[in-house]
Amino acid sequence: MVTRAEAVTRRLREAILAGGYEPGARLSEVALAEGMAVSRTPVRAALSVLFAEGLLDYEPNCGYVVRRISRDDAAHIYTVRATLEGLAARLAAEIGLGDVERTGFEAILGEMEQLVSGDTWEADQRQRWGELNIAFHGAICAATRNDYLAASIQRTRTLPVLTERGLRTFFAEQAVVWWDRAAYRRSQDDHLDIGEAILARQGARAEAVMREHIERAGRLIHRKLAIRSEALLALP
Amino acid sequence: MVTRAEAVTRRLREAILAGGYEPGARLSEVALAEGMAVSRTPVRAALSVLFAEGLLDYEPNCGYVVRRISRDDAAHIYTVRATLEGLAARLAAEIGLGDVERTGFEAILGEMEQLVSGDTWEADQRQRWGELNIAFHGAICAATRNDYLAASIQRTRTLPVLTERGLRTFFAEQAVVWWDRAAYRRSQDDHLDIGEAILARQGARAEAVMREHIERAGRLIHRKLAIRSEALLALP
DNA sequence: CATTTGCAGGTTGTGTACAAAATGAGCATG
Protein backbone atom coordinates (compact mmCIF):
# COMPACT_ATOMS: atom_id res chain seq x y z
CA MET A 1 0.00 0.00 0.00
CA VAL A 2 1.17 3.54 -0.64
CA THR A 3 1.22 5.94 2.26
CA ARG A 4 -0.32 9.37 2.01
CA ALA A 5 3.08 10.93 2.38
CA GLU A 6 4.23 9.12 -0.75
CA ALA A 7 1.12 10.09 -2.67
CA VAL A 8 1.54 13.73 -1.69
CA THR A 9 5.22 13.63 -2.62
CA ARG A 10 4.47 12.30 -6.06
CA ARG A 11 1.62 14.73 -6.70
CA LEU A 12 3.66 17.69 -5.55
CA ARG A 13 6.73 16.69 -7.52
CA GLU A 14 4.75 16.30 -10.70
CA ALA A 15 2.94 19.56 -10.14
CA ILE A 16 6.19 21.43 -9.66
CA LEU A 17 7.91 19.87 -12.66
CA ALA A 18 4.85 20.50 -14.78
CA GLY A 19 5.04 24.14 -13.82
CA GLY A 20 2.00 24.20 -11.59
CA TYR A 21 3.90 26.38 -9.16
CA GLU A 22 6.05 29.29 -10.21
CA PRO A 23 9.65 29.20 -9.05
CA GLY A 24 9.75 31.30 -5.93
CA ALA A 25 6.22 30.36 -4.93
CA ARG A 26 5.72 29.71 -1.23
CA LEU A 27 4.35 26.27 -0.37
CA SER A 28 2.27 26.66 2.76
CA GLU A 29 1.77 23.47 4.69
CA VAL A 30 -1.80 24.18 5.70
CA ALA A 31 -2.81 25.26 2.21
CA LEU A 32 -1.36 22.11 0.67
CA ALA A 33 -2.88 19.94 3.38
CA GLU A 34 -6.33 21.38 2.76
CA GLY A 35 -5.91 21.18 -0.98
CA MET A 36 -5.09 17.49 -0.82
CA ALA A 37 -7.43 16.66 2.04
CA VAL A 38 -4.76 15.30 4.36
CA SER A 39 -3.21 16.56 7.55
CA ARG A 40 -0.02 18.57 7.71
CA THR A 41 2.05 15.54 8.68
CA PRO A 42 2.29 13.82 5.28
CA VAL A 43 2.66 17.23 3.63
CA ARG A 44 5.65 18.01 5.80
CA ALA A 45 7.20 14.66 4.96
CA ALA A 46 6.70 15.31 1.26
CA LEU A 47 8.21 18.79 1.46
CA SER A 48 11.31 17.54 3.23
CA VAL A 49 11.81 14.89 0.55
CA LEU A 50 11.42 17.38 -2.29
CA PHE A 51 13.82 19.70 -0.54
CA ALA A 52 16.39 16.93 -0.38
CA GLU A 53 15.82 16.29 -4.08
CA GLY A 54 16.68 19.90 -4.77
CA LEU A 55 13.29 21.00 -6.04
CA LEU A 56 12.59 23.29 -3.10
CA ASP A 57 14.46 25.80 -1.02
CA TYR A 58 13.95 25.79 2.71
CA GLU A 59 14.52 28.18 5.56
CA PRO A 60 13.81 27.09 9.12
CA ASN A 61 10.74 28.73 10.61
CA CYS A 62 10.11 30.25 7.25
CA GLY A 63 8.91 27.46 5.03
CA TYR A 64 9.52 26.00 1.63
CA VAL A 65 9.56 27.79 -1.71
CA VAL A 66 9.88 26.37 -5.19
CA ARG A 67 13.52 26.61 -6.10
CA ARG A 68 14.43 29.33 -8.54
CA ILE A 69 17.38 28.35 -10.66
CA SER A 70 19.48 31.10 -12.11
CA ARG A 71 21.04 31.14 -15.55
CA ASP A 72 24.40 30.33 -14.02
CA ASP A 73 22.94 27.43 -12.05
CA ALA A 74 21.48 26.10 -15.27
CA ALA A 75 24.84 26.34 -16.99
CA HIS A 76 26.51 24.56 -14.07
CA ILE A 77 23.98 21.76 -14.14
CA TYR A 78 24.36 21.33 -17.87
CA THR A 79 28.12 21.09 -17.52
CA VAL A 80 27.72 18.21 -15.10
CA ARG A 81 24.99 16.59 -17.14
CA ALA A 82 27.01 16.73 -20.34
CA THR A 83 29.90 15.02 -18.62
CA LEU A 84 27.75 12.32 -17.05
CA GLU A 85 25.80 11.56 -20.20
CA GLY A 86 29.07 11.47 -22.09
CA LEU A 87 30.35 8.93 -19.58
CA ALA A 88 27.18 6.90 -20.02
CA ALA A 89 27.56 6.88 -23.78
CA ARG A 90 31.16 5.75 -23.53
CA LEU A 91 30.33 2.98 -21.05
CA ALA A 92 27.44 1.82 -23.20
CA ALA A 93 29.77 1.60 -26.18
CA GLU A 94 32.49 -0.17 -24.24
CA ILE A 95 30.14 -2.68 -22.63
CA GLY A 96 28.10 -3.17 -25.77
CA LEU A 97 24.39 -3.74 -26.22
CA GLY A 98 22.67 -7.09 -25.97
CA ASP A 99 20.44 -8.26 -28.82
CA VAL A 100 17.23 -7.12 -27.14
CA GLU A 101 18.70 -3.76 -26.16
CA ARG A 102 20.04 -3.28 -29.64
CA THR A 103 16.68 -3.94 -31.25
CA GLY A 104 14.88 -1.52 -28.96
CA PHE A 105 17.59 1.07 -29.43
CA GLU A 106 17.31 0.92 -33.21
CA ALA A 107 13.53 1.06 -33.02
CA ILE A 108 13.71 4.28 -31.00
CA LEU A 109 16.17 5.87 -33.39
CA GLY A 110 14.13 4.73 -36.39
CA GLU A 111 10.89 6.21 -35.15
CA MET A 112 12.60 9.47 -34.25
CA GLU A 113 14.10 9.69 -37.71
CA GLN A 114 10.73 8.99 -39.28
CA LEU A 115 9.10 11.69 -37.18
CA VAL A 116 11.65 14.38 -37.77
CA SER A 117 11.83 13.79 -41.51
CA GLY A 118 8.05 13.60 -41.96
CA ASP A 119 5.91 16.17 -43.72
CA THR A 120 4.10 17.51 -40.72
CA TRP A 121 5.33 18.69 -37.33
CA GLU A 122 2.33 19.13 -35.07
CA ALA A 123 2.13 19.28 -31.31
CA ASP A 124 1.49 15.57 -30.84
CA GLN A 125 4.43 14.71 -33.04
CA ARG A 126 6.69 16.98 -31.04
CA GLN A 127 5.46 15.35 -27.88
CA ARG A 128 6.09 11.88 -29.25
CA TRP A 129 9.56 12.98 -30.22
CA GLY A 130 10.10 14.18 -26.67
CA GLU A 131 9.07 10.80 -25.27
CA LEU A 132 11.39 9.01 -27.66
CA ASN A 133 14.20 11.34 -26.72
CA ILE A 134 13.75 10.42 -23.08
CA ALA A 135 13.68 6.76 -24.07
CA PHE A 136 16.86 7.18 -26.11
CA HIS A 137 18.85 8.69 -23.29
CA GLY A 138 17.30 6.24 -20.84
CA ALA A 139 18.34 3.29 -22.98
CA ILE A 140 21.94 4.46 -22.93
CA CYS A 141 21.83 4.87 -19.16
CA ALA A 142 20.38 1.40 -18.78
CA ALA A 143 23.06 -0.10 -20.99
CA THR A 144 25.78 1.08 -18.61
CA ARG A 145 24.34 -1.20 -15.88
CA ASN A 146 25.34 1.55 -13.46
CA ASP A 147 22.36 2.56 -11.34
CA TYR A 148 24.22 5.30 -9.55
CA LEU A 149 25.15 6.93 -12.82
CA ALA A 150 21.59 6.64 -14.08
CA ALA A 151 20.26 8.22 -10.89
CA SER A 152 22.82 11.03 -11.07
CA ILE A 153 21.81 11.83 -14.63
CA GLN A 154 18.16 11.67 -13.71
CA ARG A 155 18.73 14.26 -11.01
CA THR A 156 20.20 16.70 -13.47
CA ARG A 157 17.07 16.43 -15.56
CA THR A 158 14.50 17.13 -12.89
CA LEU A 159 15.26 20.59 -11.68
CA PRO A 160 12.74 23.27 -12.49
CA VAL A 161 13.89 26.48 -14.04
CA LEU A 162 12.51 29.98 -14.00
CA THR A 163 9.69 30.06 -16.48
CA GLU A 164 6.28 31.23 -17.31
CA ARG A 165 5.45 28.54 -19.78
CA GLY A 166 7.16 25.87 -21.84
CA LEU A 167 10.54 25.66 -20.20
CA ARG A 168 9.63 23.71 -17.11
CA THR A 169 12.55 21.41 -16.53
CA PHE A 170 15.99 21.15 -17.94
CA PHE A 171 15.16 18.11 -19.94
CA ALA A 172 15.34 19.68 -23.32
CA GLU A 173 12.32 17.98 -24.82
CA GLN A 174 10.21 19.76 -22.26
CA ALA A 175 11.54 22.97 -23.68
CA VAL A 176 10.88 22.16 -27.28
CA VAL A 177 8.45 24.99 -27.73
CA TRP A 178 11.52 27.14 -27.85
CA TRP A 179 13.09 25.31 -30.72
CA ASP A 180 12.63 25.65 -34.42
CA ARG A 181 12.51 22.54 -36.53
CA ALA A 182 16.12 22.83 -37.63
CA ALA A 183 17.16 22.32 -34.03
CA TYR A 184 15.30 19.01 -33.96
CA ARG A 185 17.03 17.95 -37.15
CA ARG A 186 20.39 18.83 -35.65
CA SER A 187 19.55 16.99 -32.46
CA GLN A 188 18.50 13.95 -34.41
CA ASP A 189 21.75 13.97 -36.36
CA ASP A 190 23.56 13.84 -33.03
CA HIS A 191 21.41 10.91 -31.97
CA LEU A 192 22.26 9.03 -35.12
CA ASP A 193 25.97 9.64 -34.62
CA ILE A 194 25.79 8.58 -30.99
CA GLY A 195 23.82 5.45 -31.84
CA GLU A 196 26.25 4.56 -34.58
CA ALA A 197 29.22 5.05 -32.30
CA ILE A 198 27.72 2.95 -29.54
CA LEU A 199 26.80 0.11 -31.86
CA ALA A 200 30.28 0.26 -33.40
CA ARG A 201 31.79 0.13 -29.89
CA GLN A 202 33.51 3.48 -30.41
CA GLY A 203 33.54 4.72 -26.83
CA ALA A 204 35.53 7.91 -27.23
CA ARG A 205 33.44 9.03 -30.20
CA ALA A 206 30.16 8.30 -28.42
CA GLU A 207 31.36 10.26 -25.40
CA ALA A 208 32.49 13.27 -27.39
CA VAL A 209 29.34 13.55 -29.50
CA MET A 210 27.05 13.05 -26.51
CA ARG A 211 28.91 15.67 -24.52
CA GLU A 212 28.61 18.22 -27.28
CA HIS A 213 24.98 17.22 -27.83
CA ILE A 214 24.07 18.08 -24.24
CA GLU A 215 26.25 21.15 -24.07
CA ARG A 216 24.55 22.53 -27.14
CA ALA A 217 21.18 22.13 -25.46
CA GLY A 218 22.63 23.89 -22.44
CA ARG A 219 23.86 26.82 -24.51
CA LEU A 220 20.48 27.04 -26.19
CA ILE A 221 18.65 27.22 -22.89
CA HIS A 222 21.20 29.64 -21.51
CA ARG A 223 20.51 31.94 -24.44
CA LYS A 224 16.76 31.58 -24.11
CA LEU A 225 16.98 32.43 -20.44
CA ALA A 226 18.99 35.51 -21.32
CA ILE A 227 16.26 36.66 -23.63
CA ARG A 228 13.70 36.02 -20.95
CA SER A 229 15.72 37.91 -18.37
CA GLU A 230 15.95 40.91 -20.64
CA ALA A 231 12.26 40.74 -21.31
CA LEU A 232 11.60 40.69 -17.58
CA LEU A 233 13.92 43.63 -17.02
CA ALA A 234 12.21 45.51 -19.81
CA LEU A 235 8.86 45.29 -18.04
CA PRO A 236 7.38 48.39 -16.34
CA MET B 1 18.28 29.05 15.61
CA VAL B 2 18.65 25.45 14.56
CA THR B 3 15.61 23.26 14.79
CA ARG B 4 15.72 19.95 16.58
CA ALA B 5 15.08 18.19 13.32
CA GLU B 6 18.26 19.68 11.90
CA ALA B 7 20.27 18.81 14.97
CA VAL B 8 19.02 15.23 14.87
CA THR B 9 19.77 15.01 11.14
CA ARG B 10 23.33 16.15 11.64
CA ARG B 11 23.96 13.91 14.62
CA LEU B 12 22.51 10.89 12.86
CA ARG B 13 24.39 11.55 9.64
CA GLU B 14 27.69 11.87 11.42
CA ALA B 15 27.01 8.79 13.49
CA ILE B 16 26.25 6.74 10.39
CA LEU B 17 29.26 8.00 8.44
CA ALA B 18 31.49 7.45 11.44
CA GLY B 19 30.31 3.86 11.53
CA GLY B 20 28.23 4.13 14.67
CA TYR B 21 25.58 1.98 13.04
CA GLU B 22 26.37 -1.11 11.03
CA PRO B 23 25.03 -1.16 7.49
CA GLY B 24 21.78 -3.09 7.69
CA ALA B 25 21.02 -1.86 11.20
CA ARG B 26 17.41 -0.92 11.84
CA LEU B 27 16.82 2.64 13.02
CA SER B 28 13.78 2.59 15.27
CA GLU B 29 12.05 5.93 15.63
CA VAL B 30 11.20 5.52 19.29
CA ALA B 31 14.66 4.30 20.20
CA LEU B 32 16.31 7.24 18.46
CA ALA B 33 13.82 9.67 19.95
CA GLU B 34 14.51 8.43 23.45
CA GLY B 35 18.24 8.35 22.85
CA MET B 36 18.27 11.98 21.79
CA ALA B 37 15.58 13.16 24.19
CA VAL B 38 13.24 14.50 21.53
CA SER B 39 9.89 13.35 20.22
CA ARG B 40 9.46 11.13 17.21
CA THR B 41 8.57 14.05 14.94
CA PRO B 42 12.06 15.54 14.43
CA VAL B 43 13.48 12.01 14.24
CA ARG B 44 11.10 11.16 11.42
CA ALA B 45 12.07 14.33 9.58
CA ALA B 46 15.74 13.49 9.95
CA LEU B 47 15.25 9.94 8.71
CA SER B 48 13.39 11.08 5.62
CA VAL B 49 16.20 13.50 4.79
CA LEU B 50 18.90 10.88 5.24
CA PHE B 51 16.88 8.52 3.09
CA ALA B 52 16.74 11.11 0.33
CA GLU B 53 20.51 11.55 0.67
CA GLY B 54 20.94 7.87 0.05
CA LEU B 55 22.31 6.92 3.44
CA LEU B 56 19.27 4.87 4.42
CA ASP B 57 16.94 2.38 2.86
CA TYR B 58 13.25 2.68 3.59
CA GLU B 59 10.22 0.45 3.36
CA PRO B 60 6.79 1.85 4.21
CA ASN B 61 5.39 0.52 7.47
CA CYS B 62 8.65 -1.23 8.00
CA GLY B 63 11.12 1.48 8.84
CA TYR B 64 14.58 2.68 7.94
CA VAL B 65 17.80 0.69 7.85
CA VAL B 66 21.34 1.86 7.25
CA ARG B 67 22.04 1.34 3.60
CA ARG B 68 24.33 -1.53 2.71
CA ILE B 69 26.35 -0.82 -0.38
CA SER B 70 27.59 -3.74 -2.41
CA ARG B 71 30.97 -4.05 -4.07
CA ASP B 72 29.39 -3.32 -7.43
CA ASP B 73 27.62 -0.26 -6.07
CA ALA B 74 30.96 0.97 -4.77
CA ALA B 75 32.54 0.48 -8.17
CA HIS B 76 29.68 2.32 -9.86
CA ILE B 77 29.97 5.24 -7.48
CA TYR B 78 33.71 5.44 -8.00
CA THR B 79 33.25 5.51 -11.74
CA VAL B 80 30.99 8.54 -11.44
CA ARG B 81 33.19 10.19 -8.87
CA ALA B 82 36.32 9.78 -10.95
CA THR B 83 34.59 11.42 -13.89
CA LEU B 84 33.23 14.31 -11.84
CA GLU B 85 36.47 15.00 -10.01
CA GLY B 86 38.25 14.84 -13.33
CA LEU B 87 35.84 17.43 -14.67
CA ALA B 88 36.48 19.60 -11.63
CA ALA B 89 40.23 19.40 -12.11
CA ARG B 90 39.91 20.36 -15.75
CA LEU B 91 37.61 23.29 -15.00
CA ALA B 92 39.90 24.49 -12.23
CA ALA B 93 42.82 24.44 -14.65
CA GLU B 94 40.88 26.18 -17.40
CA ILE B 95 39.47 28.87 -15.14
CA GLY B 96 42.68 29.30 -13.22
CA LEU B 97 43.29 30.04 -9.55
CA GLY B 98 43.27 33.48 -8.01
CA ASP B 99 46.22 34.60 -5.92
CA VAL B 100 44.59 33.71 -2.61
CA GLU B 101 43.39 30.34 -3.88
CA ARG B 102 46.80 29.60 -5.28
CA THR B 103 48.53 30.37 -2.02
CA GLY B 104 46.18 28.15 -0.03
CA PHE B 105 46.46 25.43 -2.60
CA GLU B 106 50.22 25.38 -2.44
CA ALA B 107 50.16 25.45 1.34
CA ILE B 108 47.98 22.33 1.38
CA LEU B 109 50.23 20.51 -1.05
CA GLY B 110 53.33 21.58 0.84
CA GLU B 111 52.11 20.33 4.19
CA MET B 112 51.01 17.03 2.68
CA GLU B 113 54.42 16.57 1.10
CA GLN B 114 56.11 17.34 4.38
CA LEU B 115 53.93 14.85 6.22
CA VAL B 116 54.31 12.00 3.78
CA SER B 117 58.08 12.39 3.47
CA GLY B 118 58.65 12.77 7.18
CA ASP B 119 60.32 10.22 9.43
CA THR B 120 57.29 9.13 11.39
CA TRP B 121 53.83 8.06 10.31
CA GLU B 122 51.65 7.89 13.37
CA ALA B 123 47.88 7.95 13.72
CA ASP B 124 47.62 11.70 14.16
CA GLN B 125 49.77 12.30 11.12
CA ARG B 126 47.59 10.01 9.05
CA GLN B 127 44.55 11.86 10.26
CA ARG B 128 46.07 15.22 9.43
CA TRP B 129 46.91 13.90 5.99
CA GLY B 130 43.26 12.86 5.60
CA GLU B 131 42.07 16.34 6.50
CA LEU B 132 44.47 17.90 4.03
CA ASN B 133 43.35 15.48 1.36
CA ILE B 134 39.76 16.62 1.88
CA ALA B 135 40.94 20.22 1.72
CA PHE B 136 42.86 19.53 -1.50
CA HIS B 137 39.90 18.07 -3.32
CA GLY B 138 37.64 20.71 -1.82
CA ALA B 139 39.89 23.51 -3.07
CA ILE B 140 39.67 22.14 -6.60
CA CYS B 141 35.89 21.94 -6.37
CA ALA B 142 35.71 25.49 -5.09
CA ALA B 143 37.94 26.74 -7.91
CA THR B 144 35.42 25.55 -10.48
CA ARG B 145 32.86 28.05 -9.12
CA ASN B 146 30.27 25.37 -9.89
CA ASP B 147 28.20 24.62 -6.81
CA TYR B 148 26.21 21.88 -8.47
CA LEU B 149 29.37 20.04 -9.40
CA ALA B 150 30.75 20.45 -5.90
CA ALA B 151 27.53 19.09 -4.40
CA SER B 152 27.49 16.16 -6.81
CA ILE B 153 31.03 15.22 -5.86
CA GLN B 154 30.24 15.63 -2.20
CA ARG B 155 27.38 13.15 -2.57
CA THR B 156 29.68 10.52 -3.99
CA ARG B 157 31.88 10.83 -0.94
CA THR B 158 29.27 10.42 1.75
CA LEU B 159 27.87 6.97 1.23
CA PRO B 160 28.66 4.38 3.87
CA VAL B 161 29.98 1.03 2.87
CA LEU B 162 29.84 -2.34 4.51
CA THR B 163 32.47 -2.41 7.19
CA GLU B 164 33.40 -3.37 10.65
CA ARG B 165 36.02 -0.76 11.21
CA GLY B 166 38.11 1.71 9.24
CA LEU B 167 36.34 1.76 5.94
CA ARG B 168 33.37 3.90 6.84
CA THR B 169 32.78 6.03 3.81
CA PHE B 170 34.08 6.03 0.30
CA PHE B 171 36.21 9.03 0.93
CA ALA B 172 39.55 7.35 0.71
CA GLU B 173 41.17 9.12 3.63
CA GLN B 174 38.60 7.54 5.89
CA ALA B 175 39.84 4.22 4.67
CA VAL B 176 43.49 4.89 5.18
CA VAL B 177 43.90 2.18 7.77
CA TRP B 178 43.79 -0.18 4.85
CA TRP B 179 46.69 1.40 3.07
CA ASP B 180 50.37 0.93 3.46
CA ARG B 181 52.65 3.91 3.36
CA ALA B 182 53.62 3.39 -0.25
CA ALA B 183 50.02 4.02 -1.22
CA TYR B 184 50.17 7.41 0.46
CA ARG B 185 53.35 8.23 -1.42
CA ARG B 186 51.71 7.25 -4.69
CA SER B 187 48.65 9.29 -3.83
CA GLN B 188 50.78 12.29 -2.99
CA ASP B 189 52.63 12.00 -6.31
CA ASP B 190 49.25 12.21 -8.02
CA HIS B 191 48.40 15.29 -5.99
CA LEU B 192 51.59 16.96 -7.01
CA ASP B 193 50.96 16.18 -10.67
CA ILE B 194 47.40 17.43 -10.44
CA GLY B 195 48.45 20.59 -8.67
CA GLU B 196 51.16 21.24 -11.22
CA ALA B 197 48.77 20.70 -14.10
CA ILE B 198 46.16 23.03 -12.63
CA LEU B 199 48.65 25.79 -11.92
CA ALA B 200 50.08 25.39 -15.42
CA ARG B 201 46.53 25.63 -16.84
CA GLN B 202 46.82 22.17 -18.40
CA GLY B 203 43.19 21.11 -18.29
CA ALA B 204 43.39 17.81 -20.11
CA ARG B 205 46.34 16.65 -18.04
CA ALA B 206 44.72 17.63 -14.76
CA GLU B 207 41.57 15.77 -15.77
CA ALA B 208 43.38 12.61 -16.79
CA VAL B 209 45.55 12.38 -13.70
CA MET B 210 42.68 13.13 -11.35
CA ARG B 211 40.51 10.53 -13.02
CA GLU B 212 43.13 7.87 -12.67
CA HIS B 213 43.84 9.02 -9.11
CA ILE B 214 40.25 8.40 -8.07
CA GLU B 215 39.85 5.24 -10.08
CA ARG B 216 42.89 3.76 -8.41
CA ALA B 217 41.34 4.43 -5.02
CA GLY B 218 38.19 2.76 -6.28
CA ARG B 219 40.06 -0.34 -7.42
CA LEU B 220 41.84 -0.47 -4.09
CA ILE B 221 38.61 -0.40 -2.15
CA HIS B 222 37.02 -2.88 -4.51
CA ARG B 223 39.83 -5.28 -3.78
CA LYS B 224 39.66 -4.69 -0.07
CA LEU B 225 35.94 -5.36 -0.11
CA ALA B 226 36.59 -8.60 -1.96
CA ILE B 227 38.94 -9.71 0.77
CA ARG B 228 36.40 -8.78 3.37
CA SER B 229 33.65 -10.65 1.56
CA GLU B 230 35.78 -13.78 1.42
CA ALA B 231 36.54 -13.41 5.09
CA LEU B 232 32.85 -13.17 5.83
CA LEU B 233 32.08 -16.20 3.72
CA ALA B 234 34.82 -18.12 5.42
CA LEU B 235 33.17 -17.66 8.78
CA PRO B 236 31.34 -20.64 10.30
C1' DC C 1 0.97 -32.99 9.84
C1' DA C 2 0.48 -28.88 7.11
C1' DT C 3 -2.07 -24.84 6.60
C1' DT C 4 -4.48 -21.15 8.10
C1' DT C 5 -6.53 -18.01 11.09
C1' DG C 6 -6.72 -15.16 15.01
C1' DC C 7 -4.45 -12.64 18.50
C1' DA C 8 -0.84 -9.98 20.91
C1' DG C 9 2.92 -6.97 20.71
C1' DG C 10 5.45 -3.66 18.65
C1' DT C 11 6.44 -0.34 14.88
C1' DT C 12 5.18 3.08 11.74
C1' DG C 13 1.54 6.44 9.70
C1' DT C 14 -1.63 10.21 10.61
C1' DG C 15 -4.20 13.74 12.92
C1' DT C 16 -4.25 17.40 16.05
C1' DA C 17 -3.23 20.51 19.85
C1' DC C 18 -0.06 23.60 21.43
C1' DA C 19 4.53 26.10 21.57
C1' DA C 20 7.78 28.95 19.22
C1' DA C 21 9.22 31.78 15.74
C1' DA C 22 8.69 35.05 11.89
C1' DT C 23 5.92 38.47 9.56
C1' DG C 24 3.58 42.69 9.01
C1' DA C 25 0.61 46.48 10.55
C1' DG C 26 0.08 50.19 13.35
C1' DC C 27 1.81 53.56 16.31
C1' DA C 28 5.06 56.20 18.95
C1' DT C 29 9.29 58.71 18.72
C1' DG C 30 13.52 60.98 17.06
Added chain:
DNA sequence: CATGCTCATTTTGTACACAACCTGCAAATG
Protein backbone atom coordinates in the same frame (compact mmCIF):
# COMPACT_ATOMS: atom_id res chain seq x y z
C1' DC D 1 9.63 61.52 7.12
C1' DA D 2 12.21 57.78 8.62
C1' DT D 3 13.05 54.61 12.26
C1' DG D 4 12.20 51.45 15.68
C1' DC D 5 8.99 49.29 18.79
C1' DT D 6 4.90 46.47 20.18
C1' DC D 7 1.60 43.34 19.40
C1' DA D 8 -1.57 40.54 16.70
C1' DT D 9 -1.55 37.29 13.13
C1' DT D 10 0.19 33.72 10.60
C1' DT D 11 3.23 29.92 9.84
C1' DT D 12 6.19 26.54 11.19
C1' DG D 13 8.17 23.23 14.93
C1' DT D 14 7.19 19.79 18.38
C1' DA D 15 4.82 16.57 21.20
C1' DC D 16 1.66 13.16 21.79
C1' DA D 17 -2.47 10.26 21.10
C1' DC D 18 -4.47 7.06 18.31
C1' DA D 19 -5.08 4.32 14.03
C1' DA D 20 -3.15 1.26 10.62
C1' DC D 21 0.00 -2.05 9.63
C1' DC D 22 3.54 -5.78 9.89
C1' DT D 23 5.39 -9.81 12.54
C1' DG D 24 5.57 -13.90 15.09
C1' DC D 25 3.33 -17.34 17.53
C1' DA D 26 -0.03 -20.35 18.89
C1' DA D 27 -4.18 -22.69 18.44
C1' DA D 28 -7.73 -24.40 15.48
C1' DT D 29 -9.03 -26.78 11.33
C1' DG D 30 -8.76 -29.63 7.17
